[in-house]
Amino acid sequence: MQSLVELANASKHFTITKGLIRRQIRRVRAVDDVSLTIHRGETFGLVGESGSGKTTLARLVPLLAKPSGGKILFDGHDVAKVNHAELTRIRRRMGIVFQDPASSLMPRWTVRTSILRPLVLQGITAEAAAQRLAETTALVNLGEDLLDRYPHQLSGGQQQRASIARALILRPELLILDEPTSALDVSVQAQILNLLLDLQEQFGLTYLFITHNLSVVRYVSDRIGVMYLGKIVEVGLTSEIYRRPLHPYTAALLSASPALDPRSRGRHKYRLVGDPPSLINPPSGCSLHPRCQFATELCRQERPLLAEFAPGHSVACHRARELELHIGASQ
Amino acid sequence: MKRQFSPRLLLRNGQLMAGLIIFMTVLVVAIGADYLAPKAFDEMDIPNKLQPPGESGVMGTDQYGRDLLSRVIYGSRIALRVGLIVVVIESVLGVTLGLVAGYYGGWADRLISFLTDMTWALPPIVLALAIVTALGPSLNNVVIAIALVSWAGYARLIRSKTQSLKNMPFVEAARALGESDTAIMFRYILPNTFSLIIVLATLSLPTAILSTTSLSFLGLGSQPPAPDWGVILNEGISLIFNAPWISIFPGLAIVFTALGFNLLGEGLRDILDPRMKV
Amino acid sequence: MNLPDTQSPVVRGISDLSGPLLSVRNLTTSFVTSRGKVRAVTDVSFDVDRGEVFALVGESGCGKSTTALSVMRLVPPPGVVDAGEILLDGRDLLALDRDSIAKVRGKQVAMIFQNPLVALTPVYRAGAQIEEAIVLDEIPRAEAWRLAVQVMGDVKISDHEERALSYPHELSGGMRQRVMTGMMISRSPKLLIADEPTTALDVTIQAQILDLLLDLRERNRMALLIITHDLGVVAEIADRVAVMYAGRIVEQAGVVELYEEPLHPYTQLLMRALPRLGKGQGRLETIAGSVPSLVDMPPGCPFHPRCPMAKPICSTQEPTARRLPSGRMVACHLVED
Secondary structure, eight states: OOOEEEEEEEEEEEEEEEEETEEEEEEEEEEEEEHHHHHHHEEEEEOOOTTSHHHHHHEEEEETSSSSSSEEETTTTTTTTSSSSHHHHTTTEEEESOGGGGSSSOSSSSHHHHHHHHHHTTTTOHHHHHHHHHHHHHTOOOOHHHHHGGGGGGHHHHHHHHHHHHHHHOOOEEEEEEEETTSOOOOHHHHHHHHHHHHHHHHEEEEEEEESOOOHHHHHHHHEEEEETTEEEEEEEHHHHHHHHHHHHHHHHHHHHHHGGGGGGGGGGOOOSSSOSSSSSSOSSSGGGGOOOTHHHHHHOOOOOOOOEETEEEEEETEEETTOOOOOOTT | OOOOOOOOOOOHHHHHHHHHHHHHHHHHHHTTHHHHHHSSSTTTOOGGGOOOOOOOBBOOOOOOOOOOHHHHHHHHHHHHHHHHHHHHHHHHHOOOOHHHHHOOOHHHHHHHHHHHHHHSSSSSSHHHHHHHHOOSOOOOHHHHHHHHTTTTTHHHHHHHHHHHHHTSHHHHHHHHHHOOOHHIIIIIGGGGHHHHHHHHHHHHHHHHHHHHHHHTTTTSSSOOTSSOOOHHHHHHHHHTTOOOOHHHHHHHHHHHHHHHHHHHHHHHHHHTTTTOOO | OOOOTOOOOHHHHHOOSOOOOOOEEEEEEEEETTTTEEEEEEEEEEETTTTOEEEEEEETTSSHHHHHHHHHTTTTTTEEEEEEEEETTTTTTGGGGGHHHHHHBTEEEEEEEEOOGGGTTSSHHHHHHHHHGGGGGGGOOOHHHHHHHHHHHHHHOOHHHTTOOOOOGSHHHHHHHHHHHHHHHOOSSSSSEEEEETTTTHHHHHHHHHHHHHHHHHHTEEEEEEEEEEEHHHHHHHHHEEEEEEEEEEEEEHHHHHHHHHOHHHHHHHHHHSSOOOOSSOOOOOOOOOOTTTOOOOOTTGGGGGTOOOGGGGGTSSSEEOOOTTTTEEEEEEEEE
């Protein structure tokens, strides 16, 4: 399989400075030495809680944020090194869908104007643009009558579909979806997820799907990457990860994710102790160690590297080989 | 969610209605001055000088026999014109600087914020006085001076609004599409500040009028025989005990106009964005 | 908790220990808006037994939060409870005067919210805020402080002695939720209403908070009325469930029965809209249309325009909630007894 997106040791640090001379006093490692590959045509689910760095990582891909280190490759091109014209061309091969549908569209423009804008910027003729608009709105099931309304006049689901239409209007190869259904009701979420899967099948799209919701990520993803405090702690096929998670954090996430069967309540659950640590003062060694029930002295001292455990399944844990983590009957 | 304009909304807001009525009145008076004023504003009639309101005129006459009503009516033209020009200049200046500071951050922001704070901190009239003294007394220079000392309020508010808007998803989407910084500032961010600007501008109008008439009162703005309300006020000061009406009527006109714009501004604010307490 | 129970049955004398703890009967709450009177809650009835976890579940706008606020008589104006009874231990809360209901709040019934910052003031330390609640039971300050610190330990806040001196902004989201919970249970209420208590939290913290709520239910013998849109949370902790749609309860059942065999079409579709499987293993069902505006309700059953199984009667006659022989309740013309 070809790789469409590749991150090689990518990092993004924010420095907190103080005073007139901008003395650096703290460094926040929002994304810390992340390497991963997204293959053409697949859905890569990036899972994590707040502070995991998943949103920052997603913004690195279209260079909406500049990496502090490492490389970000799109179809072989290093996005941080290309010139502006090339970057614009690359960005047009991606579409982005954001979490909050209401603020994803320019409030002062009609939906039509917002969706057409990418075409206008690309210099497409009015005729061709109208044609493409009609095709795209049909794809996302957005009625003609909604096009001349303003975003605040649309429901959450309609707004999100408009946002997807805008993301698709240039027929990109990659869609970056940042929590696209988190702000929507369950029934609306189902519509949007079905739509996304249909579109993927129809156009061979590649998805980078970011979410904290494990049932959603399981439904849409081929492969999953789990992030904790800026690092990838486990990567692998969705089915493999759900069958046998290797990292204690993955196990805790899966355990914490409510099962939809009351009878599985008594299943064994892995719990994390305490609260997520601060990004400014991360723990030494393995960042999970203060909360991990399996932590040893080694975990406290040495940071585990992401290593392949089985073909296609990697994990960053010193004890991966010994631990047998089973989530239980609900799967 | 923004509430759209509707006639019902207008009628229910007493402030807005009152402000609108006053504004329309002043506007009509200013536009129709030629028809409404009984005499020319500089028509002297010495035998009839210093007449109290009554037979010689609704507002009486001044020390040169000029009809005060006509002078006050023509004065509305100056007040409105000058006030509007000042507001236009200060808003364009303030909004642009605020946009740039809020969007770019970094040294541009630090520089502009420094200038904003300095301008904000100094008493406006003193600063304006200094500028006009340097440039020479004339209405144009007063306009420049007042605009130069009043932009800071806009800059501050627009800067902070820009900072919050620039991180919104629709702006990020725009950047990802390849929109230039200028396009983002003026096509995406600016339109979302319009309601803020309208309210600010409407509320600044009374201050602009008061400031310019004050400077004219001090002799630094319009020069006699211009029927500038400030000038008329000044002319009547020395005669305040003998012919108080000469100062009273322009004074009332200033208060009336300023009040009207204040009400209009507050009423607009309540409709457009009740959370914004300017 | 070793707080003196000044509300013991012997003291009160009028309690009704045989029936349910909370009995909501035909509750109707509406809001007066510029477009007329809008009924947010229509004819809602349910019981919560002592020590049970009862979940009120539905999507946004279904009236579940308004129902909870009505129980506490905290519906903000222009909302007003139009009809019904809310019996707590046999006493109708809606009939009480302001002073009496104030005494009930916090002591008999307490409530925690989605956003802890709603309940916590930024200028007082965490321990002090819990102490403020305890003092209402006429416990002297020094003793109240000691108990407040103990409560912080009961809600599993790590390093609770030190944390009692922290301000809310110094605490994480999960900890704030615990502090708010501690504040509300410090006087040992018999019923705790939790309105979307975990929605704003990360999944692992959510799990901790749910564990905590169940633990408190055990230890304090406290009933829990949980309001949520998350069917996963309901499956994890509820004993019985009521599903709400457009201000009405459309189905009520024990949790296992509900998930195994949902009877109301809305419940069925909602369950099928949830992702439970992996990619390629099946498609999510969607519900056509959208929730009706409360101002403009269709005649008959509120769900009928979206119901794939609607019959003619559904568009003319609103189904009433019927109790089935199994003990379950459902409001649907299609369900046979």
